[in-house]
Amino acid sequence: MASAKTVPKPFSVKATTVATVHTYLANTAFLTALALGCLLHYKRIVKNEVAGYPDEWFPSVSATIGDWYPERNIFQILIALTAGPRFAVVFLQYYLARTKNSKLAVVVLISGLVRTVSCGGWVYITSSDDHDVHDFFMVTYIVCNIPWMFGGLACTPSDNHTARRRRQLVSGAFFGSLVPLVYFFIQHKVHRIPGAYTRYAFCEWSLIFCDIAYDSIAEIDFRRAELEVALGVSLRSTATDEILAQAPAMPETPTEAQAIVEDNAEADNQPARQDVSHSWASTLAIIVPRPLVAFLSDAYLAYVFWSIYTSLVPTLFYFSIWELAIAGSEIALLSCLSPVILGIPGALPWAASRDGQTTLRALSLVGLAVYVVNSPLGRLFGVAFANICLFVGQAAEWTGTGEKSVEYSAILTGLGLIISSVTKLANHTNNPIWPFVNENSGGYNKTGIVLACLALYEAHTRPRLQEEPTSSNAKQAKRTRLPASREFGPSGTWLTAAVAGGSLVYSLHTFLSESSTLIAWLWTGYPITGPVPHLHGAMTIIAQCFGLLIPLALKGSGIGVDVLLHPVWFAYGTASAYTLYSYKNWVGYFGGLNLAIYLMSVIPPVLLELARASRGREGKTFFSAFVVVCMLDLASVWTVAYAFVPGGAYLRERTDLVLIAQMSGLALIARWPNGQGASSLLNTPLHAKRYASAVLAICSVLSVIATLYRLPTEPPRPYRPASRIIRAGIWTVHFGIDNAGRDSQRGMRHLIHDMELDIVGLLETDLHRIVYGNRDLTRVIAEQEGYYVDIGPGPNQHTWGCVLLSKFPIVNSTHHLLPSPEGELAPAIEAIIDVWGTLVTAVVAHNGQEETPLDRELQATELARIMSASYPRPVIFLGYVVTKPHAARPSPYEIMVQDGQVHDIDQEDEDRWCEYIFYRGLYRTSYSRLSRGSITDTELQVGQFVVPRIGSGPINDTVEARYLRSFKEDLPTDHWFPMEYYGDEAGGGVNGHFYHVFYTPLYYKIPEGSEV
Template sequence: MASATAKPKPFVLHASTLARAHTYLAFAAFLSALVVGCALHYKKIVKNGVAGYPHEWFPSVSATIGDWYPERNIFQILIAINSGPRFALVALQYYLHRTPSSSIPGFLLLIGILRTLSCGGWVFITSSDDHDVHDVLMISYIVLNLPWMFGSLACTPLEHTASRRRRLWTSATFFLSILPMIYFFVQHKVHRIPGAYTRYSFFEWGLIFLDIFYDSSAELDFKAADLKFTIGSLVGGSTDTDKIANQAEVETVNPSADVNVHTPSVVSAGDEKTVTTNGKDISPAKSTPKPSLFASIRPTVSFISDLYLSYIYWSVYTSLTPTLFYFSVWELGIAGHELSLLSTLSPMLLGIPPFSSWAHTREGRTILHGLSAFVGLGAYAVKSPFVRLLLVAFANASAAVGAAVEWFGAGEGEVAYRALVTGLGFLVSSLSKHANHGNNPVWPIVNEWSGGWNKTGMALVILALFEFTCRPDPPATSSTSTTPPTKKTAPRPTSSPHWFPASLALGGLICSLHSLLSDPTTLIAWAWTGYPLSGPVPALHGSLTHVAQALGLALAAFLPSSGVFTHPLYLAFGAASGYIMYAYKDWVGYAGGLCVAVFLMSIIPAVWARAREAALAGGAGKTAAMAWLVVCVYDVASTFTVAYAFVPGGEYFRERTDLVLLSQFACIALAFRWPRINANARSLKLTLPKRAQFMIQYTLAVLTTVSLLVTLYRTPKMPPQPHRPASRIVRAGIWTVHFGIDNEGRDSQRLMRDLIGDMELDVVGLLETDLHRVVFGNRDLTRVMAEELGFYVDIGPGPNQHTWGAVLLSKFPIINSTHHLLPSPDGELAPAIEAYLDMFGTPVKVIVAHNGQEETPLDRELQSTELARMMSSSYPDPVIFLGYVVTKPHARRPAPYEIMVTDGKVHDIDQDDIDRWCEYIFYRGLYRTSYARVSRGIVTDTELQIGQFVVPRPGTSISDDSREARYIRSYKEDLPEDHWFPMPYYPQLGGKNGHQYHVFNTPLYYKLPEDASL
């Protein structure tokens, strides 16, 4: 007979059941909305602002879940039901992974809650409710996925192989899918291409399903840990035994004793509870007191401080060459200031024992950090370019000594950490340029008027140095102490590499990083071929370079002690990638460049470790100094490849970037393990603590996400539009902008933007613009103008084409463009861009070119002949020439003027203007209505010349092309007001920002023929 007090069987709820319910409900919500939406409103949900069915035939997530009844309501009901399992899943993962010694699970708990709330935000506030709020919450959700996915992966126990594998492939695929999704979104939103949104939608749905698959990994974790809820009775009891039985307990059965699993369990025993982890008693009465919050976050704060100081180091170093080259350009020759490059040889001072001992102390390292940071960053406040150069050179001398101490004085256990932080600082430097229109915001060549954040950068230096000074000393062990690596303190191991080859390898790697990866768009400039677009676009795809760099560092962080990064086969991979980058264009060439980025970033710890071993054997001073001497040689060589006209010996380097690149890889190869050279060298013992590994991986995830978000933020929302479409007016300008450095030695992008914007130019030719070189800071001169004024951009021949560069900015769509290297047997190579622009339905050829100098008459004659051929080949179709032509007006052959005007079958913008020397505008097939010359201000050493034209209607041509018809001069008041140039620039009114109409003191105006077809 059953007892009346018999208790019911305990109710057991497996945590894996909750995770499975979450997965099923999530899939049901999205798939039901998709099925119902396609069944009831198919053509409505595939239609967008650009096109509809049949061009668009698959709906986006937002249109499916948020626009129509009843799919919207079905989706939201199921998602609301799913909120309970979702919050439970977040809490249970925290419970499973928590440990007294780590704050990471608690951090992930917070991220999981915020991620869930942002998910609820974008699914319940749809794009039709509030587009901006929906987008912000959606982007927030994607950003929060970074720490959530990578943090959960890091916390997953090693023995949970199934869940680790699922998290790894789903997270990797998730973030890789973002890149093509952004590409197709730009094609839809900016270029308004029908069908692009359908392709975008595939990747958008892919992210949804990958996100659900990732969260489903929790079910595998819960099963492996046998995590479950056990409830003794669903009704209350009165006895003590019942009270204990009625308590809900969370139990885990963990067969492994690995402390990394972190699966605490609660065992009830009367009124006391004992908390155990893997069978170990950690109850409050017996456990060690938990450290304070500050102590628990101190390693993270120290890591952030180290990262910022590394960023400042790279910022100071990369600022030296653009600060220096200002003088070389103005002198057009070796000016003597180039000796400032040798400031980086300062590590030779470490050969002085007292100085070396001081430099390795906490005080010495702090002072070296402070001198390089405050002097290097504070130089921006100095107006004199020469004094600014002296300060930057001194800052680099301090930075080089400090870097040698940090790199070579670190204990063996710190080598991987120091090297990876150095690589992270380099990546942050590149990212800061990407976010700041191609300029590092703390460079001394920028200030608050030209995109600088110098004061903010210095304020953060104070905080970083304060933390560095107050940082607790590490345990006094040989693996963590920073001591001078001298022969007395560290005898040379018999297997250590010789210091000279290791120095060459370090120098080659630093130079390669600086020249190729210090700006994310440099590799794209190498692969650029123009329009129609068949490769990456600098402003849109630069983030891919950051992803590749982050991948390289992530590989090094995951496998710090792996020998793969010093194996000759890995060098073969890097060299083959370099060949593809050099020999091919468009996406193939850029893919080779991305592989080079992965290769260079991944070998940083190995090369740094070889250099440290060499420093132990041969001395830190000469090892570091020789490495920097190698860098100096390559900095000069990279200039020689293009500056033949004023650099002695330049003829031996011109067009030989292949040899320079090959020698860089040859230097790097000396750090690899070769069977017959250093086969007996001891294996590199690179170790990275798990906490440091997690912080580095988390930082990489954050940096790549920020890069992608910057790209989204910087992407123009509307295609460029000409200023006067109703009147069919085109304003075209030519400007030689002196490498984007103004007369005071600062970046001139914003000064150019202001004048070009005020003049309302529709087409602009810019010369001396190839800044993707070490000496110019690897900058993109077009970023500010293209983004803020709205231009299509053709950057012309890239840095591997060995020219000073030419750029075409256009408000009109660029139908196609061709890049030319003009004949240059005697001097520097001359670039030209030949493009067809769609001007109000009429294809107009526009040529932007830079001819050779007066010292090379043969070059000028051959180049002028080739340009004349380009212009005459399309006769009688419209053409505009915007170029730098060193000649006097009306000069006879073999001078360029007669060749280009006569043989090219074009008209001079105003043949009565005889006060010209280098800049010229020629045209054909258009009505010229105005011509202006605007003084340079402080932007450069040449003026801005502007021609204003009216394009005949399609199918018509110029009614009267005689000289008499073209030279009927007029007052501006006789023309419609939309033909007038801005009034504030008249010298009588004082001009504006240092610019004014000069030579004629006014724009020249011309009447339109009465029978003009407008």
């Protein structure tokens, strides 16, 4: 007995003490670093790459905790001491929440652990140590705060009003601070405004203290639960004490005593052991809950649907581009009409079944796998076949006759589109699993296919779970079939619903399949007075997420989604479309954001009406819907390709008619509520609603993070400032599709980088259209090489597009639509750039075709007027001008050179037809022509110029002075073009590019006495 009484009592501490220690240690760590930093290195920690004290007067968190001794080291010691209490708080919160909502509690636990580890990552690996690793941990930390904060709020008992209210306030302040944080970061990093980083620093510090304040709220939970942490407690020792205290005498042998203890402990605690065993099994099963896995699989397959579908038209239009006419490949578009198969008896039940869905989606993966096929025609066949299978399966799923309800499928459809937009935003506007991209052009095809196979396997093998109750008035209902269709139109519902469904699919595709397309519609150039494609595209994604949240919110409110078909809501969408079309810059973008909200919100009700109306006539209904899609697709192309198609004149530059048609299609099912809204409650499992909401929140945050990650870290810098050299190039890049039918952005970047071009004019660049995949041709070049970008007239301006890239600041730019009475509309950019204090006019233009001589004459006259109007300011013209050198009027050459008061880059070069470089007020020192390689069908022309000193111009502008030819060896080496590009068709050069025509750059001397 004596030995039993000497068992030490367990040590215990109140859980509130742990939370308090964590709060004080964390605050002490940051505040100590801030105080020491300001005392010891104030001007150093407030200084950044833009400005220093006094413009910048408050330090950022990273500069405070990571740059200088001793504050860095003291901070790291204190934050290390915080780790123990921090982990304890995470586990104690899980302990309290696990019985209330075990699945959500596990998610919060995992996010809390990852969040804590990632905190150590960005604290101990500073940006000066490794910028990318530091940013990775910082981004992970912020992302994990979403489930940590919102999950913690959801796990807080509803009667714990104090904790709930504080968590709502603090989490709101935390995520609210992200908005000004992003704004001031852009002001600092992109616009380089002195003082912006100080304002950014305040937002950054507010995030830190909101984060600590949120964790401190755990103290309220622990106090309310009277939770204590005990050390030294043992199940066996407790049982032994109780048994020995009640025993009249000691057993005769130690073995007998131990047997009594074990028997009693086993008897008393058998239920507890069973619970423990069951708890471990449950925990292992719910670390990744099967419903969550199932939802993520469905969402990924929806993403695959949009990826394969959006790859179809760019793949087929490759051939139309080469022919500049109907090439026959357009017939592949009819693969979208495959849902007509559902009209065959027995086809729908099979296609809607699990086996049918698995088979059809497995076959559709051919559309991803054909990325390995080098032949564009082979890829077209593969993608067309994939779309045939894909649309049969998707239409069958949208009928609601399978395992998924229509409403659930509709939410997945919207979610897949958003995921596609996020991946494109993060991948330079290329979908990473498109078949016309590969590992050399930004593709992650193998990863995408593996994930698709895993998702498909999960979908095929998942248990057939009974559905959860979906609303208070439908708890006993089991969803297997849709209610009978409801009449709401005099001509029958199936046709009107089909037109509305087709209009919706087209609208989603044309406006929302890429986050910067809406901005391209509204862009007006410099100075910037509206949204910028690579900066504000995330706002489009956030608007999409918000729009899809509306029907999810209606589910919880008991209001039927029929309300989203109300004429008032349709009027809101129509007004938004009108604003987008009629206004530019922020006003137009405001209309675009509201249009995004409207289109995403009506996905469930429109697809629900489509499914209702198709009952018994699924084949012709979905066939008709995609006929509408195909017609609108073609109409949108004809508005700009009118010169190459029969009857194109009727849609010439009439995007307004296409917009009216698509909105009118949606108007066909707009109606007043008829009292049957309850039947249109979203019949989606409750867990799916939670998961969808969480994924939408994550997509919103990831879009912002991807934008910040892609922002340039420093302003563009010219290549040769000491020599005052400008290299300018003109290249017709064939819509960013190379000769093998793949994305060419990275191939273009390599050549532009090697040529060290300061100014680049790119033509045929308007890719914000369905036929080109809704892409932005400038993203890779601008981000990786550092350029100011003017993307020129947008898709609603009905041109093939032109782009100006400049290493020099663009002071002002004007977009021109050149006169085109007979042929295609020609774009031009007139920009004033600041070249080391000298203002230079740069003009990029794309003229009409040989078939329209009147257009070319009028366009040349207008371009000559633009260049002449800027006299005597220096000019660089980079353009596509269909003319022969020295051709007399009315051909463009003589008009532009004489009336524009400019010089030809080399008037002795007779072997030209479409690309020309003209200049004025500069010294030309070199001219080169590089073969196209496999990038496009047109060469790259480059002119090299020297800018005279400020206030002076060329001292001798005669022909003789301008044509003092030279060998490169007679010029300084910084005037030389790369030696690696010498070669010919037999070999040499780089990636198929070499100096051709002259097989060397041409060099010219600068006249003696020139001021450069």
